Amino acid sequence: MYGARTLIAEKYAEEIKTILGRYPNSKSAILPLMHLAQNEYGFMSKEAMQEVADILGLDPTHVLSIAGFYTLFYEEPVGKYVLEICTDLACALRGGDEFLHMACDKLGVEPEGTTEDGMFSVKHVMCLGACDKAPMLQCNLKFEENLDEEKFDALIARLREEAASGKRAPTVVEKITSYAKDGE
């Protein structure tokens, strides 16, 4: 066994208890817990996988397998902010591809790349269900829609500010998890 760490198990003890209570079979909690773990460590490190495996009593191989199957889990370190820009057909018809390249040029990265300061990763993704608001992206799962160059600059500025200020707004994962508090 790896050194069993259970940081999220401590930090989110109550929430995890609630989440586990939702299913007749604890394995079902693997996605919620992996979202939490990734939110905590920035990406799905081997340790994070082991931790989730320990909480659910699974072989870590299964967690690795799940991490590899779903696009929202990152097995390599990523930037503080992951910008997932939709370049799927519907968005592309309204400038999705151009927007991606504009964004990459601005941040000086290739698609799938991360800025040197480790602040931003840019990924291009398939349809995010916001085709009527193209160009659009998700930043750490938060929708940012009807974008253009100006709005993009503003967004980046805001994020840099937030990072600099040291106090960051609750993430989408944290907000959703907070509903699991008063033990359903």
Added chain:
Amino acid sequence: MEKHILLRHRDVENIHQLDVYLEHGGYEALKKCVTEYTPAEVIDIIKAANIRGRGGAGFPAGIKWSFIPKQAPVKYVVINADESETGTFKDRELLTFNPHQVIEGALIAAYAIGAETVYCYYRGEFMDIGYNCEQAVLDLRERGMLGDNIFGSEFSCEFHNHYGAGAYICGEETALLQSLEGNLGQPWSKPPFPAVEGLYSKPTVVNNVETLANVPPVIMNGAEWYTDMGTEKSPGVKVVCLSGHVKKPGNYEVIMGMSYRDLIYGEDYGGGMLGDRAFKAMLPSGGSGPVVTAEALDAPIAFEGLDAHGSLMGSASVIIMDETTDMVWAAMKMIEFFKHESCGKCTPCREGTFWMNKLLHRIYEGHGTAEDIKVLEDVAKQIKGKCLCALGEFAISPVLSTIAHFLDEYKAKVQVPA
């Protein structure tokens, strides 16, 4: 006066809040069911109204519910909110702004089949729109409208939200159930169907968000009210997701039978082509339905509406393309999607989408030959009818339909072999 049946938030402000929803007749339908109707009666009403599945397949919800074995001790209702089809964003709007109507529909389904748990499976990327639904669940529980003995009846039911993590295939019902169980999100080969062996091997009804949103109004107004709307085969209303080269993209609630032309050009709808350019082609069902040309514009929006044009309404994610659109590029985009989303479980889809993608890129980038077009078509035909689930079968339509309608665009891209 309310104009919408499903997109009611457009008429009633803050209907996502329990109080507002209740003020406007919310949960009357559920109350009616659990206090006045037997489960069998509820199923009969839904059958009579012939609410067809809005997830794309159009399977009648009432009949699906009736497949659930009565005597089975444990059953489940699962709301399919994976909505990942290219160009689809209707379920997202319903869950964001009118979640109670979906929850109410699901609880009615649960009552009808005798389930005590409902799971709502969102695609992971929808976590940012889950708040209202999460709040709705907490509010309901607080009011005792969720949990034991709902409305003082025998009916007890729980409701849980669950988020995926980015996989289109998890919209396929069996893959969804696998994913919900914590397994790899790969579909299983049916039979067994979920109605017999579903979540945790228990009988399970999987319904689309929009399908369930149709249920409360039908209970309140009766089956006839519903069948009076729409076409004979496709009664009721449909939320259409309009995107691409139109002036006003967005969701539109239309009565089944309205023409695609009116959808695109109607003032209250698409408002015409972007920059008034000429219409070239339309994908009526995202990447999954064959592309159609102008001759299909007057076809009715209905499950059977595009039969004559070899295509289908599906989930009604209508993507419009104007004269400037390169159809080989469009096909390539769609195949990139399917290649990216193929779960890899079965050979034809795993290998076929990979192969078609290679060929399309070569052709699009100008290194292709006439032979490549031929092989591309063969590969698509070769996938046909051999896949474990429908994703692989969907994946061939962008290729075959663009080749059928726009072969010259392909030809123009390949150098004539020396």
Added chain:
Amino acid sequence: MSDQVTLSIDGVEVTVPKGTLVVDAAKRIGNDIPVFCYHPKMDPVGMCRMCLVRIGIPMFERGTGEPVLDEDGKQKYMFRGLQTGCTVQVSEGMVVESNTEVVEKARGDVIEFLLTSHPLDCPICDKGGECPLQNLTMRHGEGTSRFDFSDKLKGDKHVPLGDLIFLDRERCIQCARCTRFQAEVVDDPVIAFHNRGRRLEITTLSDPGFDSYWSGNTTDICPVGALTTSDFRFGARPWELKPSASICPHCPVGCNLTFSTRREAKAGGKQVIKRVMPRQNEAVNEIWICDKGRFAYHFVEDGERLQTPLIRKNGELVEASWDEALALVAEKLKAHKATAAGIAGDRLSNEDLYQFQALFREQLGNGNIDLAQRRLAGGDVVAQVGIAKGSNLLDLGAGDAILVVASDLHEEAPVWWLRVKQAAERGVTLVVVNPRETRLDAYAAHTLLYHPRKPLETVKQLVDTAKVELDGELDGLQAAAQALAEANNLVAFYGYEGLSYEETDSLARLLGNLLLMKKGDAVRAGQKNNGLVPVWPRNNTQGAWDVGLHPAYGPGYKKLAKAGLAAEGIYAGVAGGTVKALYVAGSDPIGDGLLAGRGNLEFLVVQELFLTATAQAADVVLPAQSWAEREGTYTSGERRVQRFYPSIAAVGQSRADWQILAQVTEQLGGEKVPFAASILFTQLAKKVAPYKGMDYRGLAKVEKQWPDVGGDDLYYGGNAYNNGSGLGVQWAAEAESKSLEAYKVSDVEANKGKGIQLVSAPALYRTGSLVDRSSVLAPRMAQPEISFHANDAQLLAVEDGDRISLRVNGQVLTATAHVNGQAQAGVAFLRGTAYQPTAVPQRIEKVSEKEA
């Protein structure tokens, strides 16, 4: 309604049991519908799509149920396009089309798809020549590929998934046989798919990698060359390999093996073993073996094997001729007839052990013979109420029960663990009674713990409670007892964990009485799929009992008027000088700490593979052949007498143990040496009553087995499974022919000693003179561990994870300590050490590292 279904496949009618899959039904009539992902020992998944066929279901009128007829009055059928024959169950009147153009085309299409990503490196692939993909391509594939080679996805080619298994990612066709085997069959889900779509690939995150006793089996069922064993990779081309049948020499299950051998220049043109694979025997190991059976054989080719006889001349062991050595042995034995004694190992064959006791009893007229160490008693009980002839664990199902007492099957007899686990999954009620948790508990309906200080109390209660009918609220033990009493069939495994030898004897008798209980109006014992199975410490302990290698029993369980010295007596005699000459065959009493040294011996002869500690102390050392170099028979714990065959040439001048013993016998004036083991066996079969009528020909008999694997067909062929060399013969227990008295169980006084009771917990890969020599298994060897109860740990000031040294009556052991809830108060479990503690509680003290 009958449970048989009749359907027609390409116009050929076939009747098969309900629930049969279309592909299996077809196989029954020799129609090989090709498959990749389907495997007859696993649930179908319908992934690869290779088995596509057209299936028609007869149509009937809704109301009337009348058949729907077409124009010309023929039954109409409903077809649903192409369907996977591996997932569809047969139904009455079904018609299957598997030879139409459509189907042929579909097969070609699927093959073409598979090949788009396949490297086509068959010429250098380990599977080349026995590869289903290769075979099916020949049969259904196109000559040329339309897939542009430059488009191929490149993958890593030599990925070690662990110490034993390598993966070639380009060759993998994503059939998931390996991952499903690990998850479904052996419940070690330590490999899994990663990524998706075309990027799907097998990975592991277990530590150590591919952490499973079963990993080798995945290389057998892999339909391509993607998974290979670390010791076979690139070792040889399958078509150069010659199969030869054998039996696994490592545990009492007696798994049937196939050696693949090849002549090699570096071995002077001699046959060399290239790999070990399972050989199908549905009544023993089906088509599986554990990794020990597959990888431990390397001791055979170890450079330190003894080459010639050795004789001690002025203090030194020097090479000698056989004549000289044999003459010397005969002379010395003659000189010490009355004071000679013999110690044998229970890994020797029946022939060896029979000849060993004959030498002593007939030539020296002395019965001072025993096994080097006896851990488990009750062979006499097994002979009477052992699992009945014709039983097969595969036949047990819902309504039946299996009882496992004092044994950790996963570590001691892995394939029994697997078959018991699967029986439980089929609905058998499993009851496990042990001094600690084991891997079998997860599948058990009832688990009971006993304390090694009074191990029999719990079992006695269980058996007594089974005799009375109870109702109302039942506690755990009562529920278990009732389950055993009510079972239609009952098989009881018993071992010795935490028991003294005397206690195991009482245990056997207690369970014997359980089996002598009536079910309905018939006694269980003696009925098919009922009876006792001893989890012997070695592969042929059963044979040793059968042929009379026992101080108190002659061949065939003849109770002797006057018992000879048992091992303890012999060792004492060696020290005390009453035993003057000692003959040791196939065991290392000195190395194993059973015998202090040669004591006051005047003559010590050792017959061995290696120069063991005992051999080093000997006057004469005789080089023996390993089981791979000779023929013989072993008898499994289920009393199945099975033949193994010579597959490689003898090392040096080594001879078969039986042969050496027969030559000594002859020199002492006994019969001439039989010129073949078969003849010796026929003689033996005359003396050993239960073996009456057995001979090598009979043991070599085979019959068709289902599933039909391992042929060169295009179905699930491709692996060296098929058994052409014998299924063995199970001998009938006494209860099958006569009724027996209940056993008297002597009340063994539970030892009252003070201190901590040390119990050795078995480990599959424990150090031993043979296993140690397999370099591939070396990294997997169990490390010394000792687990304490929290209280005892506190007293000894030991923390979880500490590396500690302990003095246990004289012996100093160093091990890693665990305080993990495994041990009960007053017990400590010792794992991965050679030291075998006695069953008496010990004063244990911690000693400093340097003292150790």
